[in-house]
Amino acid sequence: MAAQTHSAVDSLLGILSRAITNEAKLLGAVHGDVQFIKDEMDSMNGFLLHLTKTDSEHDDQLRAWMKQVRDIAYIAEDCIEIYLRDMAPPDGDSGGLWASLRHLPVLLWTAPACHRLAAKIRELKVRVRDVGERRLRYGVTVPGTTDVKRTTKPPGQDNRNEEKMRDDFLRALEEEVTAMKMSLTSMSEASICQSFSKAIDLLPPDLPSEADATIRPILEKCSPGDVEFKCRTMFLRALFAYPPSTKQELENLKKKLEERADEPRELVMIFCYRKLSTQQKSCLQYLTAFHNEKVISRTSMVRRWVAEGLLGKEHERTPEEAGERCFSELLFRGFVRPVGTGDTGTVKSCVMDESVKDFILKIAKSENFVADSLPAHLDRQLQIRKIVQLPRPGKQQVDHWRNIRNLCGGGTSRLAQDGPGASDSTSASDVKDPMDMLLEFLKSLPEIYRLNVLDLGGCRGLKKRHLKSISKVISLKYLSLRDTDVSRLPARYIQALRLLETLDIRETNVEPSDMKHIFLPKLKHLLAGRRLKTSGGTGDTSTVMTSAEVSLSTVEMPRRIGGMTNMETLCHVQVSNNGTELEGVVKLQRLRKLGLVVHGNDNTTKYLGRVINGLAECLRSLSIWVTDGGALDISMQRVTSFSASSLILENLDIKGKTSLPSWLQELRKLANITLSDTQLKDEDQLRLGNLQGLRCLRIRRNSYSERVVNFMEGQFKALKILAIEGDTITRIVFAAGAAPNLEKIVWTFGRTEKQVPSSGLEPLGQAPISGIEYLENLRVVEITGDGFDQQQLLELDRAIAAHPNFRDIKYLRARDVIVAAE
Template sequence: MADQTHSAVDSLLGLLTGAIKDEARLLGGVQGDIQFIKDEMDSMNGFLLHLTKMETEHDDQLRAWMKQVRDIAYIAQDCMEVYMHDLSPPESGFWALISHLPVLLRTAPARRRLAIKIRELKDRVREVGKRRLRYDITVPAAKPKPKPVSKDSTTDEKREDFLRALEVEDDHRSTGVPSPSFSTAIHLLPCNLPTDAGPVIEKIRVKCVPDHVQSMKMLLRALYAYPHGTKEELESLEDKLNGKAADVPEEVMVFCYSKLYTHYKSCLQYLTAFLEEDSISRTSLVRRWVAEGLLARDEGLQTMEEAGERCFNELVFRGFVCPATPVATGQTIKSCNMESSVRDFVVAISKSENFVSGALPTHFRYQIDIRKIARGRGQPPQKAPLQRQRPWNIWDGLCAVPREPQQDDDDGKLHPMDMVVQKLKNLPEEYRLNVLDLGGCTGLKKRHLKSICKVLSLKYLSLRNTDVSRLPRAINNLRKLETLDVRQTDLRPSDTAHIVLPNLKHLLAGSIRPAGDEIESLSTVQMPRKIGRSMEILRHVQILDGKVELHEVGHLKQLRKLGVVLSGSEDNIKHLLRTISKLSECLRSLSVWITAPPPMAGDGGGVTLDNKDGTDGISSSPPKYLESLNIKYFKGTSTSGSLPPWIEGLKLLSNITLRDTQLSANGLRILGKLESLCCLRLRRDSYTEDNISLKKGEFQKLQFLLIDQVCPTIRIAFEADAAPKLQRVVWTFDKNKKMEIMAGTISGIDNLRSLKELELNGDWIDRQDYVNQALAAHPEHPLLRCSFPDSSPRQ
C-alpha cells in the first residue's frame, strides 16, 4: 500500500512543481494554497518513501492514514490538471489578455469553484498531517526490504533445475512411492537460509506429506525465492501446524504470502478483480498493474512493464498463479488462473487488509462491479433521487454535464453499456479510475465511448473483441492514456489516424480471422499521424506511406515491440530494414506481415526481408536484443526459400513464428544453429520439404515445436543429440489431407530425452500403435494427445 500511495503523491508533486514555476498564470489567492499543499505533500512523500524501503507489515492506523493521503493526492491532481489544461489564464501581455477575455468571462464561475476546492484541499492536507502526529503514526522498527534478485540466464537455469527436482517427486508418487522426501529440492535451496534450519524444514515436511504435498512444494518455492528468512520464522510455522485444528494449506500459504515483496502482494491481491474470468491474459494483467501504480521500478529494468513481467514470473514460480493451459518450461505463458484454494485465500487476505470497510479494496470492488455490468451479469444501479445528481466527477463538475441518451432492451431493462456509463458517473470523487476493461462486451456504441472519454484519469482502455465500429475524436481527451487495445474489432482503419495521445505507450490493433480456405488474414488500423516518443509497443498497424511513417517509427527509441502490415514493394522493404536498424538497441519483438506488392512493383518476384544490394544497413546494425520474430508473407510472394542472413547473428532470439515463408531445408539448418531458440512455430506453407529433420547438435535450447498444416510435410525425424531440451511437440495435419500414422512418420522419439507431451491433431487413420509403443518405451513416459475434426480430444 505504501508503494501505491507514494506513486500517487509523487505524481502530484510533479504537477504542483510545474504549476508553481508558472506563477504568473496562477489565479489570485491560489498560489499560496498550492505552495502549502506542495510543501505538506512533500513531507508526507518522504515518510512514504521511507516506508517503501522497509520490509514491515502496516498496522491499521498506518494503512488508514495512507489511504487518506492517497485520496487527497488523487483529488488534488485532478484539480490541478483541470486548471492547467482548461482554466489557466493566458500568457502575460495585453493582446493575449484581450483574445482570452471571452474565455475568462465564460469560465469565471468554474474558476471560482476551483479556487474554493483548492482551499478546502489545503485544509484537508493540513488535517491529515496533524492526524499522523496526533496518533503517533511512525515507521515500525524493521530491517530494510531486500531487493528483488536480478535475473540472468544462470539464475533461470538454476530455477529450472529446482522445479524439475519438485516434478521428480511427483513422478515418484505416480510410481507408488507414498511419501516424497523432496531431498533433492531441499538440497538445491540457496545457502542464504540458516544452516540449522534443515531439521525444522524436515518436521514441516512430515506435517505436509502425504496429504498436503502441494503445500510443501509451495513452501519450498517460497524458501528458494526468498532466502532471507530466519529459523525462528520456520519454527513459528511448525508450531502453528502442530495445533489441533491447524489448517495446513492455509497456514503454509500465509507464510508464503508473508515472503512476497510488498508491491508483489498488491499485484496478487489485484487478481481479485478477475474473479469472474475463466482465464487471465498475462499481458493485460501486467499492463493493468502498471496503470494502477502497483509496481515499483526494479534496478536493471528499463520499463515498468518489465517490472510487471518479473512480478508475474515470480508469482508463477511461487505457485500463487498457474498457466491456464500446459506450457513447456521456458515457453511464454499467455494466460493464467488461480487454483480454487489460492483464489479463496487471496480474497480473504484482501478483505482482511482492507480493514476500513471489511470488504474488498475500493479499486478492486469497482473493477469487479463494472466488469459484471459490462458482461450483462450485474445489477442495475440504483435510481438517483429527484434532487440534483452528483456531477460526473471533479473535472466535469466544473461545468454542466448533459445527460447521455439511454436505451432500453426489449424487456425494458437498461442496456448494460448504459448501466456502465451510469456507474462511471456515480463513482465517488475520491476514486481514481485508471483501468477500464470492456473486452468481449457487446452493444458498445460510439455514444458510450464519448461518455467514457470523459474519464480523464484512464490509463488503460481495452475495447478488445467488442463490436465497436467507430472511435470518436474525443478519445484525444484521455491525455493520461497509456494503453489502448482495439484488437479483434471492426474499427475503420482511418479512425486511429487522428489519435494524438502524448502519454500513449501501447497501441494494440489487428484482427486475425479465417478467410475462406486461407488460414489467416489480418485487418488492422492505420498508423497514427502523431506518435509520442514514449511509445513502447506498436502492433499491428498498417503502413500506407513507408517512407514517412517508418521514418517516424525509427525515432521511437523506447519501442520494444513492433508489428507492421505493409505491401511488399521494394521501397517499403528498404524503409522497414532501415527502421529496424535504427531500433537495434531497443527492439525486443518484431512482427512483419507482408501483403502482395503493387501490380507495377518490379517484376512481381519474390519478397524477403533482405536487400541484396546491402544498402539497408541492417547487416552492420541488426536488432541484437531481439527475442521474438514473427514473419508472414502474402501467399505466393515469397520465393526465396531462405531466411535473411542477419537473423543468424541474433544471439537472444528465442521465439520464432513463420507463415508462408517457403522455408527450405537450408533455412531449417540456420534456425537449428540459433543458440537461444526455445520456441519454433512453423505454420501453413512455411516449409517446402516433405521431411522435417532435426539433426545432431541442432536446436540445443528448443523446448516447444509446433508444426501447423505445413504442406507437403508428412514425416518428422529427430536424430540423436538433436533438441535435447524439447518437451512438447504439436503436429496439426492439413485439414484437406488424411494422414496415416505408421512407422517412419515420426521417428527418433526415443532421442528426445526431455519429451513430456506429443499432440497430434487432424484427420488421420487411427494407427497409433507405433507412437504408443515409442512413448511407452521412453524413460519420461510422455503424454499422447490426439484430436480429430469430428470428436473431442483423445488421450
C-alpha cells in the same frame, strides 16, 4: 495495508517530481503548494517503507492513518495529472511561438478549470499537513527495530543460474507430488512429508542449519488430507524464493499450526504472503478485481498493474518489465496457476484457486478500515466487470434482470433501482441495457475519483453515445474494448482521454480509417487486429489474406504516429501501399514490440529497412504480415549504415512470402522465430540452423516448400522447442549432433488435414520423425490431429520406446483436437 499505501504514495511522488520539473506549466502559487505536498509525502513514504519491512501487526490507529494517506495520494495524483494535462500543448507541440499561439485558445478555454484545480491543490496541501500532524497527535509511531524483517536481494540480480535452479526445484517438486498422488492410499501423513526430501534438498543454503528439523513437522501439519498437496508445495516454494526465514519464524508457524489445527491453509498462506515484496503484495491484492473472471490474461493483468500505479522502475527495469517479474514470482509461489501456455512455455493466462481467491479477498478487506468491505477502487472495479458481463435484456431474461437490478447498490447506487409504486411485472422494454447501467454507475462516482482502468472486454451493445460518456472519464489510463461489438471509434471522443496508456481494440470491427486520425500523446500500447477464417478473397481492402484459411482485419496506422513517442507496443496495424507512415515509426525510440501489416513492394522494403535499422537498440519483437501475395525483401541492401550486430531482436514472426536474409545469422539474441506462408527452401533452413541463440522454431502453414526437414550435424545448437502446424511436411530427420538441446517437439494438424507421401519417394508407414534417438535432452513429444496413418504412429511409438531416456519422455498422441490461435 502498508504495501498498498506505499505504492500509491510512490506513484504520486513520480507525478509530483515531474510537475516540479515542468515548473513553467504551474501557476505561481501552485508550484509552492506542489513542492510542499511532495516534501510531506516523501517523509510519509519513508515511514511507510519502514512499515513494509516489519512483521508486527498494524493496530487500528495505524491502519486508519494509512487509509487516509492512501486516499489523499489517489486524489492528489489525479488533480495534478489533470492540471498538467490541461496546461500541456496539444498534439505533441514541443514549443515555440507557433505552438504557444495554437495553444492559447485551449489555455483560455481551460483557465477556469485550471484555477479550480489550483484551488483544490491548495486544499490538498492543507489536508496533507493535517494528515502528517494527525499521526503525531495520535501517537502513530514507527515500530521498533526488533520487528524488522531480514531482507535479501530480489531474485535474479546476481545469479545467472537462478532460472535453472528454479526449474530443477519445480521439476523435483512436480515429480514427488505425482509419485505421491499415485501412492496416496498407502501413505501416511508422516511418510508423505518424508517424500518431499528431494525438493527440500534443493532449497537454498541460506536457510538456518536447524531449519530442516522444523520444516518437516510443518509439512506434516500443513493440511492433512490435502490430495493436491497445494498447501505444502506453496510453503516449500516460499522457502525457495525467499530463503532468509529464521528458525524463530518457522517455530512460530509450527506453533500456530498446533494451536489452530483447523486453519492450516490460511496460516501457511499468511506466512507465504509475508515473504512477498511490497510491490508483489500490492499486485496480489489487486487480483481481487479479477475475482469473477474465469481466466486472467497475463499481459492484460500486467498492464492494469502499471495503469494503477502499483509498479515503478526498479533495477533499471521499466514498469512493464517489473510487472512481468512480479507475475513470475506470484506464479512460482503458487498464488496463481497457469492455464494457457505457448509453445515456448510462456504462460499466456492463469487462474486463481478458490482458496487463494478467498485469502486475497480477506487480505484486501483487512487493508480497508471499513469493516468487512473492500477498498473503494477494488470494489468499483468488481462492480464494473459485473455490469459488463451481464447479458443484454431480452424477453426470456426479464425475471433474471429483476433479481439483479440492485447489483451494485446496497442502497447507495442509483443503478436500476425500483421507483415508488413499482410492480412485480417488468417488461423487457423496462429493463436497462448493461452499458446504460454502466454509464449511470460512472456518473455516480465522486467528482474526483481515480478511475484508471476500464475493462469492457466481451460486452455487447456498445454504442457511440456510450463512448462519448466514457471519454469524460479523463483519468483513464487503460481502456479495453476487446471482443466487443464496437464498430466506430470517433477521434473526438478517444482523443479526450489524454492520459490513456493502453488501448485494446483486438477482435473488434472498428473501421480501418478510424484509428488514422487519433493522436494520444501518452499511449504506450495500441493493440489491434481481428483474425478471421476464410476460404477466399473478400474484396475488402482492410482484410489481409495470409493463407487459404486465415486473414487479419485491422486498422490503419495513425497519421501522426511519430508524435506518440511513449509507444512501447504497436500491434497489428495496416501500412499503406506507399509505406510512408513507417517514417514516423522510426521516431518511436521506446518501441519494444512492433506488428505490421504491409504490402510486398519496393516502397515497403525501403521504409521497413529504415525502421529495423533505426530501432535496432530498442526493438525486441517484430511481426510482419505480407499482403497481396507479393514478396518482401528484408535483405537491407538499401540501408547503407545497417549493422546487424546492433540489433537486440529476440522474437521474429513472418507471415507471407519473404526470404530470410543472411544478416539474421548475426543476431545473437534472436530466440524465437515463427514462420507462415514463407515457402522457404533448404538454403533458408541452413541460415536458421546457424543462429546461435535460437531456442524456439515454429513452422506453420506453407512456410517450408520441401516435404522433408533435415536437421544437419552441428546446426540448431540452442534449439529447445520445435513446433510444426498443419503443413505439407511429411518427415523430420535429425542427424547425429543436430539440435543437441532439443526438449520438445509439437506436431499439430487440423481435423481434415492428412499427410501424403511425396511422389512415392517416401514409403507409407515410415516413422515421421527419424533420428529421434540422437536427441538426448528430449522430454516432450506431442502429436495432435489425424495427420499420420496408424502404421506411421506405430513406428514413432517404437522409436520413442527405444530412446535411451524413454521413461523421462512425455509422449502425447491426441486426436481431433483444435488448437486455438494465440
